[in-house]
Amino acid sequence: MKTRLGILYGGKSPEHKVSLQTAMAVMNAIDKNKFDVIPIYITTEGQWVKGEKLTGEVKDVKQLQLKAEEKAILPVALNQTPVVKEAAAVVEGTKQQEETVIDVIFPLLHGPNGEDGTVQGLLELLNIPYVGNGVLASAVGMDKVVMKNLFAQAGLRQAKYVSFTKSEWRENEEAAYDKVEQELGYPCFVKPANAGSSVGITKCKKREDVKEAFAEAFKYDRKVIIEEAIVGREIEIGVLGNDKPICSVVGEIVPKKEFYDYQAKYEDGDTELIIPANVTEEQYETIKQMAITAFKALDLSGLVRADFFLTEDGVAYINEINTMPGFTPFSMFPLLWKHSGVSYPELIERLVQLAIERHEEKQTITYTFEV
Numbered sequence: 175m176k177t178r179l180g181i182l183y184g185g186k187s188p189e190h191k192v193s194l195q196t197a198m199a200v201m202n203a204i205d206k207n208k209f210d211v212i213p214i215y216i217t218t219e220g221q222w223v224k225g226e227k228l229t230g231e232v233k234d235v236k237q238l239q240l241k242a243e244e245k246a247i248l249p250v251a252l253n254q255t256p257v258v259k260e261a262a263a264v265v266e267g268t269k270q271q272e273e274t275v276i277d278v279i280f281p282l283l284h285g286p287n288g289e290d291g292t293v294q295g296l297l298e299l300l301n302i303p304y305v306g307n308g309v310l311a312s313a314v315g316m317d318k319v320v321m322k323n324l325f326a327q328a329g330l331r332q333a334k335y336v337s338f339t340k341s342e343w344r345e346n347e348e349a350a351y352d353k354v355e356q357e358l359g360y361p362c363f364v365k366p367a368n369a370g371s372s373v374g375i376t377k378c379k380k381r382e383d384v385k386e387a388f389a390e391a392f393k394y395d396r397k398v399i400i401e402e403a404i405v406g407r408e409i410e411i412g413v414l415g416n417d418k419p420i421c422s423v424v425g426e427i428v429p430k431k432e433f434y435d436y437q438a439k440y441e442d443g444d445t446e447l448i449i450p451a452n453v454t455e456e457q458y459e460t461i462k463q464m465a466i467t468a469f470k471a472l473d474l475s476g477l478v479r480a481d482f483f484l485t486e487d488g489v490a491y492i493n494e495i496n497t498m499p500g501f502t503p504f505s506m507f508p509l510l511w512k513h514s515g516v517s518y519p520e521l522i523e524r525l526v527q528l529a530i531e532r533h534e535e536k537q538t539i540t541y542t543f544e545v
Contacts, residue, residue, distance in 0.1 A: 179209045179526065180224075180252065180276040182293070183238065184216040187285035188373050188394065192500065194235040196282045199502040201232050203518050209526075212276060214252075215240045216283070222247050249296055252276055278529055279304040280522075282501060286368055286395075289498045290316035303533035305525045306476040307497040314472050315497035318399045319367045321472065322494075328471035330464055330492045333483075334358055335401045337367060340392050351384050354400050361403040364388060366395035377403070404491050406483035409451055411465050412499075412510040413478045414524065416532050419469050421462045422510035426451035447506060449513045453484065460490050468495055476528050479507045 183197035184190055201211055206228075213225040215238060223240040224247050232238060279302055281293050291313035297304045307315060314320050319337045326332070336357055343350050354362060364387035366374040374394040376387035384400075391398040408429075412422035428446040453461070465480040472495065479499035483491045499507040503518050511521050 176208060176210045178275055178277045180212045180214050180279045182214045182279055182281040185283045185288040186218060186220045187287050189284035190218055192284050193282055194238050196501045197238055198232045198235050200282060200522060201228055204522050205519055222249050252300060278526055284498055303529045305529040307474050311472050311474045312497050315495055316368050324471050325492060328467055330467060332492050333401045333404050335399055337399045340396045343388060351381055354384055358402045363401045364391050365399050366391045367397035367399050368395045404483040406485040409482045409484045410506050411461055411480050412507050413465050413469050416475045416528055419466055421465055422514040423450040424453055424458060424461055425449040425506055425510050449509055457488055464492050468492060475532055476525055
C-alpha cells in the first residue's frame, strides 16, 4: 500500500515563492510507485487549500497555486487517520478508504508561519507524522538570538553578536548604534532575528549603514541581531537523522557579490557551489562534530543544514543552522547528500521514514491521569 504524503507549501511568509519552487521539485522527484502525493497549499492570506492527488508532472509553479475559493479547507480536516477511516468503513459495510487520508505531511515551508514551529505545533495537536524538526527545534532554529544563546551554552565557537527589540531601538536609537560600534565594530551584519533565505540582511561598514539596516530588518521582525563580520570561507554541511545523526560531505559557497544575499541565492544564479569543499580531514572532522553538537543542543530531528565560516588559518565558526533548507535538486542540502551517495528521491524517502519513526516513538509515551 502506498504512503499518502501531503506536501504542504506556500504560506504567509516573505519566502512564499521559494516554497513553491521547493514543492514543485519534490513533487516531481518523488517515486509515485511508493507515494500518493497530495498537494496542500497555504495562500499568502493564510487559507489552506487541498488539491487532488498528483497524477503527473508539475511543469510550472502556477499549477501549485490552487484556488482557495473552490477548495479551501480547515487544517483540522487533515486529521483523518487511516485507523479512524477504517473503523468508519467497517460500520458502513465497506473496506474502501477515502482518498483524503494523509499518512505523513512534508511541510516545505520556509520562514515565519511555517518553519518556526507554528505549523509543527498544529500537526502535533492533530497527531499527524511530519517531516523535519519539531516545535521547539523549529522555533529555536528560526530565532537567531535564541539559537546563538544555545550555541554559546554548548561551547560552540561563533561570531560576537548583540540584539535589540524594536521598542528598545525606538527608545534610544543612538545608544543602540553606540553598542554596535563598541562591542562589534565594522564591518558587521544586521539581520532580522526571525527570517530565512537572507531576507532583510545588510552588511554595514559605517554608522549610517547601521541606521538604514535597522529600519530594513525591522520590516521583517520585531527583533534584530547584529553580528561581527568573520572573514572566511562559507562552508556548509548537511545533517540527517533523529537520535543518531550523520553528516554529509561539506560544500563551499563562493558568492560573486559581497555576501550571499537573497538575490544571489534565488535570482541571479551567479553563485558558485563547490562540492566537496577543499578542506583538510581535520577541518572536516571539526565542522562535523560542531554540526552534531549543534544538532543535539537544539534537539533537532530529520534534517538540518549547518553553516560555518572557515578562516584563513583554519578556524571554524558556526554561523547558523537551517531547519528547512532549500530543497530543490540544485540547492546546497540535496547536493551535499548527492555527493555523499544519497540521491534526491532517496533523500525524500529517508526523511519520510525518519518522520514515521519519530512519530511512532512518541506514540509509546503514556500518561497517567487522576480523576
